Amino acid sequence: MMNIPRVRKGEWIRVGPNGVDGLVLDIHNDGSLGVGYHQNRLKAIKEDVVWDGSHWQFADSGPSGSYLHGAEEAVVKCGPKL
Numbered sequence: 001m002m003n004i005p006r007v008r009k010g011e012w013i014r015v016g017p018n019g020v021d022g023l024v025l026d027i028h029n030d031g032s033l034g035v036g037y038h039q040n041r042l043k044a045i046k047e048d049v050v051w052d053g054s055h056w057q058f059a060d061s062g063p064s065g066s067y068l069h070g071a072e073e074a075v076v077k078c079g080p081k082l
Helices: 070-078
Strands: 012-015 020-027 033-039 043-051 056-058
Touching (some): 012 056, 033 070, 043 070
Antiparallel strands (some): 012 020, 020 033, 033 043
């Protein structure tokens, strides 16, 4: 079985080959995550990610996310605090 890193809601992670900053919004029973990220500096999107053994990757290769609104949108658009 794959050793999936432990994360918490509200934590920022790096996703995909380009290292997109993603905010953990949901943790699913199968170990996948619902993550919010700022797409092209225009839209706040929520999409599922999975652990591939070494990195978090988007669960689907094509468009599959949904738009974020309200407080979640605002936090994702501000990005992680350094």
